[in-house]
Amino acid sequence: MKKQFMTPLIVFALLVVLLVVGLVKAKYIRDVPSPLIGKAVPVFSIPTVEDQQKVFSNSELKGQVVLVNVWASWCVSCRAEHALLNKVAQQGIKIYGINYKDELSDARQWLSAYGNPYVKNAHDITGRAGIDWGVYGTPETFVIDKKGMIRYKHTGPMYQQDIDDKILPLIKQLQAET
Amino acid sequence: MIFSYIKRFFNPCVFRYFFFFTLLCLMTLQVQAGSVETPKEPIIFTDPQVEKDYLQLAKELRCLVCQNQNLIDSNADLADDLRREVAKMLKQGKSKDQVTQFMVDRYGDFVLYNPPFKTQTWLLWGGPFVLMFFAIYWLLKKIKVDAKEANTDSAELSEKEKERLANILNKK
Numbered sequence: 471m472k473k474q475f476m477t478p479l480i481v482f483a484l485l486v487v488l489l490v491v492g493l494v495k496a497k498y499i500r501d502v503p504s505p506l507i508g509k510a511v512p513v514f515s516i517p518t519v520e521d522q523q524k525v526f527s528n529s530e531l532k533g534q535v536v537l538v539n540v541w542a543s544w545c546v547s548c549r550a551e552h553a554l555l556n557k558v559a560q561q562g563i564k565i566y567g568i569n570y571k572d573e574l575s576d577a578r579q580w581l582s583a584y585g586n587p588y589v590k591n592a593h594d595i596t597g598r599a600g601i602d603w604g605v606y607g608t609p610e611t612f613v614i615d616k617k618g619m620i621r622y623k624h625t626g627p628m629y630q631q632d633i634d635d636k637i638l639p640l641i642k643q644l645q646a647e648t
Numbered sequence: 649m650i651f652s653y654i655k656r657f658f659n660p661c662v663f664r665y666f667f668f669f670t671l672l673c674l675m676t677l678q679v680q681a682g683s684v685e686t687p688k689e690p691i692i693f694t695d696p697q698v699e700k701d702y703l704q705l706a707k708e709l710r711c712l713v714c715q716n717q718n719l720i721d722s723n724a725d726l727a728d729d730l731r732r733e734v735a736k737m738l739k740q741g742k743s744k745d746q747v748t749q750f751m752v753d754r755y756g757d758f759v760l761y762n763p764p765f766k767t768q769t770w771l772l773w774g775g776p777f778v779l780m781f782f783a784i785y786w787l788l789k790k791i792k793v794d795a796k797e798a799n800t801d802s803a804e805l806s807e808k809e810k811e812r813l814a815n816i817l818n819k820k
Contacts, residue, residue, distance in 0.1 A: 505756040571725070597729050604754040606712030606726055 504604050504623040511538070511618055512602035519569050519577045519591035526566070526592040532618040535644045536564040537611055537637070539588070540600065543576040545608040551627035552584050558633060559587035563641060567591035570600045570608055613637065615644045688728065691735045698738050705734055705744055709751055710759045718761060 506512075515527040531538065539555060541548040559565050567588035569577045574593060581588075594600055603612070606625075613622040622640055624632060693699035703720070709730070711722035719727050719734070730751075737747045751759045757769075765773050805813065 503756055503758070505753060597726070598733075601729060601733060601754060604756075606755065 504620075506604050506612075506620045507623060509620055511612075511614060511620055512599070514592065514594075514599045514602060516592040516594055516599055519567070519574065519581070519593045522574070522593070524590075526590050528618070531566065531614050533616055534564065535616060535641050536566055536589075536614050537641075538566045538568060538603075538614055539612075540568045540570050540603065540605050540608050540610040542570045542572045542608050543580040544572065545570075547627040548609045549584070551609050552587075554628060554630065554633065555587040556585045558637075564589050568599060568603065568605075569593050570605060571595065571597040611637075613640055613644070616647065691732060693735070693739075695739075701744050702735050702738050705738070705747055706731055708761050709734070709748075710761055712755055712759065 511528045511531050513528050515525050518524050518526045537558070541551075555565060565587050567590070569591045571594065574595075577591065577593065581591075592599060597605075603610070604623075609627055611624040611628055612620050615621050621644060622636070624637070628637065691702075693702065706719040709719045711717045711719055711724055711727040711730070713724035713726050714722045717727075719731050734747055734751075737750065738744075742750075748760070757763050763769050763772065
């Protein structure tokens, strides 16, 4: 083939590669990489959903590998994820909740109706703690190591596959760390 | 899978179009909807400089929910929270850089519509110049070639062309 025909063909082929990569990646593009990974959990001290007289603070997230799940009763995807959280909690994994911009009565009703997988829930009515955690789309799940550092963040509802492929192996690995 | 679609449906960006439609329906049906959300307090500035800084920042910061809108444009609940947070910090006397850093610490460089130049973004900033370099190079080359062709006396046939002409004529 003549060279002059080859040039546009090559340019076109490169363009196709670029667009295909873009299309494939577009599925995940909403996931903003969190700058909080590798950092200590944000400082917070918030009354719990269970008892407004009691406080849940960041200092409690030290010493063991736990999950922190940000949820709300108005959040449709949280409803989808909830059964899985119940299952994970039954496997002995500790899940702490941050109840994000929710009415207390709604949150309590949710927990009694769908089961409560959480050790305790911070009642973040203003969403201010959510901002510190970089929350932008509930549900969000963080994996916290023994030192109280955020090691992983999952945005959106988790599915069984996410638990099996990512969360559980990571928890095991982090539990082995001293 | 289905839930991600539902989530997208309830996404505030899409939702606002439905909002007006719903409002229209409600008005025509004269339905008494008791729980219309109470409007939030407007953000008020006393210092014009702070207001100017606020408007500039809110235009440069991206809403994390409606990811192609800035904080000013977005109707998302989070955007409203972040606008208020930005206004609050500026009123407290924090600099624009400090507020920007606050946002980057939580949401990463992604929140910046005006991202900094660093290793991850060199292609973003440098890409257009690289493309322009190649385009100019190609253009100059093309001009040179064209000029060369124009300079050669077009009345004069090259050896190859003479041969080809002879072939055609001989065929007849």
